[in-house]
Amino acid sequence: MAARVVLALVCLVVMGRLSEAAVYKVGDSAGWTTIANVDYKLWASTKTFHIGDTVLFEYNPQFHNVMRVTHQMYRSCNSSNPISTFTTGNDSITLTNHGHHFFFCGVPGHCTAGQKLDLNVLLPASSSPLSEPPTSSPSPLTTTIPAAGVPGPSPNFSASLPTVAVGRVLVVVALLVTLVFGNFGS
Numbered sequence: 001m002a003a004r005v006v007l008a009l010v011c012l013v014v015m016g017r018l019s020e021a022a023v024y025k026v027g028d029s030a031g032w033t034t035i036a037n038v039d040y041k042l043w044a045s046t047k048t049f050h051i052g053d054t055v056l057f058e059y060n061p062q063f064h065n066v067m068r069v070t071h072q073m074y075r076s077c078n079s080s081n082p083i084s085t086f087t088t089g090n091d092s093i094t095l096t097n098h099g100h101h102f103f104f105c106g107v108p109g110h111c112t113a114g115q116k117l118d119l120n121v122l123l124p125a126s127s128s129p130l131s132e133p134p135t136s137s138p139s140p141l142t143t144t145i146p147a148a149g150v151p152g153p154s155p156n157f158s159a160s161l162p163t164v165a166v167g168r169v170l171v172v173v174a175l176l177v178t179l180v181f182g183n184f185g186s
């Protein structure tokens, strides 16, 4: 019983941490493109990015790419020396540090046409206890985190806990009833 409670609590904590890490598809349904005239500055301004969140660039790799660049390169659309380049057309980039992250498409003319993105990742909130890694047992949590998106067993556990308790109460009641009726019978 105690083990089940601990397991359920661990699951809830893991689920809580998973729900905190968001995945944002850049440009939403339009994706990463020049033809839809997406205002990526506006898009980013409607989101709140945190460390651990992921941004997903979806695009046709025949026509676009993603370059992570410095602020200076971002401002001048200078694609000569990017920090990193992504070319799969389905690039997930996890935000691992706070501050501004600058991206643009390195295809000539696309950055100046507005295919550029400036994300500001906020500092971790000190008030949230879930954002602090637990000091006692960090390994089970970190190993289960990659299973994001897979429905965890936590609802089943939390739902089964009251059922188990009710079941035990019923057994005790049944025993008492048989004892009482047994005494009446004799």
Ligand SMILES: [Cu+2]
Pocket (backbone or CB within 6 Å): 033, 034, 063, 064, 065, 105, 106, 107, 110, 115
């Ligand atoms: Cu492009």
